[in-house]
Amino acid sequence: xxxxxxxxxxxxxxxxxxxxxxxxxxxxxxxxxxxxxxxxxxxxxxxxxxxxxxxxxxxxxxxxxxxxxxxxxxxxxxxxxxxxxxxxxxxxxxxxxxxxxxxxxxxxxxxxxxxxxxxxxxxxxxxxxxxxxxxxxxxxxxxxxxxxxxxxxxxxxxxxxxxxxxxxxxxxxxxxxxxxxxxxxxxxxxxxxxxxxxxxxxxxxxxxxxxxxxxxxxxxxxxxxxxxxxxxxxxxxxx
Numbered sequence: 700x701x702x703x704x705x706x707x708x709x710x711x712x713x714x715x716x717x718x719x720x721x722x723x724x725x726x727x728x729x730x731x732x733x734x735x736x737x738x739x740x741x742x743x744x745x746x747x748x749x750x751x752x753x754x755x756x757x758x759x760x761x762x763x764x765x766x767x768x769x770x771x772x773x774x775x776x777x778x779x780x781x782x783x784x785x786x787x788x789x790x791x792x793x794x795x796x797x798x799x800x801x802x803x804x805x806x807x808x809x810x811x812x813x814x815x816x817x818x819x820x821x822x823x824x825x826x827x828x829x830x831x832x833x834x835x836x837x838x839x840x841x842x843x844x845x846x847x848x849x850x851x852x853x854x855x856x857x858x859x860x861x862x863x864x865x866x867x868x869x870x871x872x873x874x875x876x877x878x879x880x881x882x883x884x885x886x887x888x889x890x891x892x893x894x895x896x897x898x899x900x901x902x903x904x905x906x907x908x909x910x911x912x913x914x915x916x917x918x919x920x921x922x923x924x925x926x927x928x929x930x931x932x933x934x935x936x937x938x
Contacts, residue, residue, distance in 0.1 A: 702728045702815075703779075704786045704862055706854040707793045708756040710744050714799035719744035720769065721758050723797075724852030725779060726859045731866060733859055738779040739852040741766040756849045769800045777806070785809065786862050788832055788854075790816035817858060820865045832857060839864040 705725040711718035721744050727736040741758070743766045753759055787793040791814070798808040821830040828834070832854060836843040841860045846853055908916070920926070 700730055701781070701783045702731075702786060703781075703783045704728060704855050704859040705780075705793065706787060706851045706858060707796050708758060708849060708851050709796055710746060710748055710752050712792075714796050717746065718796075719746060720796040720800050721748070721763055722756070722851040723776065724850070724855040725776075726852075726855045727779075728859060728863075731863050733856075736779075737852060737855075738776060740772050740776070742769045742772070743767065770804045773801070773804050773806060780809075782813075784813050784815055786815040786817060786858070788816070788858055788861075789818045790814045815862075817862050817865060820862075824865060832861065835861045835865075 703725050705723060707720050707724075708722035709718050709720050714720075720742060722741050723739070725738040727734045741763060743763050745768070748758065748760050748763070785794075794809060794811060794814055801808055817835075818830055821828075821835055825838070828838070833843060833846075835841075836857055839861055841857055841864075843857055846857065
């Protein structure tokens with residue numbers, strides 16, 4: 700199953716009030732395993748950056764002045780996300796900005812049925828706890844040392860790890876089945892252009908005792924004088 704974990708950075712809290720999306724970062728998962736494929740872009744919002752927003756993500760007017768507009772990379776983004784479910788933290792906020800930008804470009808909106816909100820998942824699993832991305836990284840042991848300020852791609856990469864934990868833990872992405880191993884490996888190799896690596900699944904080793912081992916064990920038990928298990932058996936029989 701293919702899923703897209705994403706995050707956005709914006710000029711403020713409301714697209715209806717004139718705020719714009721200035722950064723998006725997307726991470727591809729297949730069967731809850733990161734494939735290595737990502738999409739990342741900055742956008743010129745054609746408006747000034749409020750100081751409060753810049754303090755959060757560090758994206759200044761100067762930095763964004765030579766970046767493309769959303770419409771210039773819209774098709775690349777749509778091609779990357781495809782029709783996969785889309786996971787975000789406080790997802791309604793991010794969906795609101797993506798759909799506002801798509802609407803401005805005259806493109807169809809992303810259906811809200813594709814939305815998966817990790818904030819809602821965290822509240823269901825850990826009611827009463829802190830549910831910020833930082834708090835969830837701490838809870839699940841996700842290294843966030845590179846997160847100096849909010850950044851769409853690094854936040855999406857951190858959220859991908861948190862999402863796997865909220866979905867049941869890292870083990871759900873592992874399987875001894877060759878088709879699961881091949882799917883994740885082939886997807887990552889296709890993205891990198893490297894030659895495929897052949898994965899050999901070793902047959903399970905037998906762990907049952909041999910007839911000789913059973914015979915030696917029986918001989919060892921027979922040589923024990925007054926074993927305690929005989930007394931326990933007699934006690935249960937009422938002797």
